[in-house]
Amino acid sequence: MNQRTEPITIDTAAISLPHPPLRTGTGTAHGKSILIGEHSVVYGAPAIAFPLHDLEVRVTLTVSDKPVIKSAVYNGPVATAPNRLRPPLTALREAAKWFELDASKISLEIDSPIPVERGLGSSAAVSTAIVRAAAALSGKELTELERFNLVQHAERVAHGTSSGLDAHAVAALTPLLFRAGVPKPLRTKTEVTVVIADTGTPGKTSMAVGGVRAMRENDTQLIDSLIAQLAELTAAAETALGAGELAELGHVLSQAHRVLHELGVTSGELNRLVYAAEKAGALGAKMTGGGLGGCVIALAHDQADATRIAAALAAAGATHTWVSTLAATE
Numbered sequence: 001m002n003q004r005t006e007p008i009t010i011d012t013a014a015i016s017l018p019h020p021p022l023r024t025g026t027g028t029a030h031g032k033s034i035l036i037g038e039h040s041v042v043y044g045a046p047a048i049a050f051p052l053h054d055l056e057v058r059v060t061l062t063v064s065d066k067p068v069i070k071s072a073v074y075n076g077p078v079a080t081a082p083n084r085l086r087p088p089l090t091a092l093r094e095a096a097k098w099f100e101l102d103a104s105k106i107s108l109e110i111d112s113p114i115p116v117e118r119g120l121g122s123s124a125a126v127s128t129a130i131v132r133a134a135a136a137l138s139g140k141e142l143t144e145l146e147r148f149n150l151v152q153h154a155e156r157v158a159h160g161t162s163s164g165l166d167a168h169a170v171a172a173l174t175p176l177l178f179r180a181g182v183p184k185p186l187r188t189k190t191e192v193t194v195v196i197a198d199t200g201t202p203g204k205t206s207m208a209v210g211g212v213r214a215m216r217e218n219d220t221q222l223i224d225s226l227i228a229q230l231a232e233l234t235a236a237a238e239t240a241l242g243a244g245e246l247a248e249l250g251h252v253l254s255q256a257h258r259v260l261h262e263l264g265v266t267s268g269e270l271n272r273l274v275y276a277a278e279k280a281g282a283l284g285a286k287m288t289g290g291g292l293g294g295c296v297i298a299l300a301h302d303q304a305d306a307t308r309i310a311a312a313l314a315a316a317g318a319t320h321t322w323v324s325t326l327a328a329t330e
Contacts, residue, residue: 023063027132031055031114031324032121032169033196033288033297036237036256037178039212039263040230041163046179048186048237049169050297052196054324055120057112057170059129061092061137064107071110078107084116091127091154095134098150106137115320117202119289124166127154147171174329177238189244193325195277195298195309196288199269200319205290208265215264229259244328250283250299257286265291273313274298280312281305 030053037047067078074082081089088110096103108130114122131150135142148167155162168183169176176183216223233256240249257274260266270287277285277298282305285298298313300306303325310321 023137024060025133025135025137026058026060027129027134027136028059029057029125029128029132029170031057031125032166032172033194033295034119035175035288035297036253036286037230037234038119038287038289038291039209039260039265040227040234041178042209042212043224043227044180045227045231046177046234047165048234048241049165049172049176049178049183050192050194051169051172051175051326052120052194052322052324053326055114055125055196055322057110057114057125057129059111059126059133060109061130061133062107062109063105063137065105067105067107069108069110071108072112087123087154087158088126088130090157091130091150092134094150094153095131098146099134099138099140101134101138113322115198117294118198119203119205119294120196121166121170123158124151124155125170127151128167128170144171175241175326186238187242187329188326189242190246190328191302191325192241192246192249193300193303193306193323195282195300195306195313196322196324197273197277197296197298197310197313197318198320199267199273199293199295199317201267201269201293203290203294204292208291212263212265223263226259226263230256233259246283246299246301250285253284253286253297253299254278260287260291267292269293269317270296273316273318276312276316277309280309282309 033050035048035050041047069078069081093103112126114120116122128151131147151167155167164181165178175186177186233252237252266287273296274285282298288295288297298309300309306323313321
């Protein structure tokens with residue numbers, strides 16, 4: 001006998017189906033400082049950039065129908081992001097184009113300990129992390145040349161012009177000797193620990209460079225002599241790094257600060273922090289970056305010494321300090 005079969009009704013609202021996984025990509029980069037050679041590099045002399053691996057930037061990109069930005073400076077829709085975020089959004093747009101992604105459907109989460117306008121490579125580090133995150137999101141390979149070119153595009157938006165130093169240094173594993181736009185990796189025979197201290201005042205690179213130029217027009221012989229001294233000190237720093245002679249390196253850094261003071265690019269805050277670092281036992285200390293504000297870099301014997309120096313710098317008025325260690329390359 002045939003039985004009548006009633007249709008089965010399923011309450012689909014009660015069924016919990018797994019959501020498809022979110023598509024994400026993560027990229028990292030790090031800060032940088034100028035160990036020595038700022039200002040003389042403007043006149044063709046080399047400079048040494050020092051990677052700050054402990055100042056790590058991390059960016060996560062997520063595919064989203066309603067893209068937002070999460071960062072220390074802004075949280076909200078990408079469409080209404082402030083002008084200060086143009087450089088990272090430029091990096092995202094260029095990277096998305098390169099990796100065939102839809103930039104209009106990507107959210108950004110930026111985690112960066114690096115303050116802006118301090119000469120520590122903030123914009124280049126964030127842009128590098130974005131480009132690397134885009135590569136991860138696309139599942140495609142990223143060459144170093146591709147990364148550099150994409151970051152440089154964003155750096156030109158940030159600074160108008162860009163030497164390429166920051167774009168190279170925020171991805172470097174070693175210090176870089178930088179001359180005429182060409183980076184050369186440097187050996188470090190021993191571990192190098194530095195303390196970075198923030199004056200709390202933005203650097204004024206354009207003003208400082210313009211001031212040196214004006215002084216040179218009035219007294220070419222004097223300024224050229226000071227620039228030559230900085231070039232000689234940069235060569236001495238390269239030698240000391242390669243030989244693992246930290247005491248000599250520290251002496252060179254302190255000498256460089258005094259030359260920079262003669263060039264008129266230091267400030268009362270910078271000088272006070274340099275003095276505090278040296279008094280606390282730093283092997284040497286100097287301003288780092290464009291000057292007239294920004295940060296100081298101090299060379300420590302080791303991590304324990306760096307902790308003491310950082311405390312002394314904070315007591316002397318530094319608004320923030322960071323310790324970063326670079327491993328020996330041999």
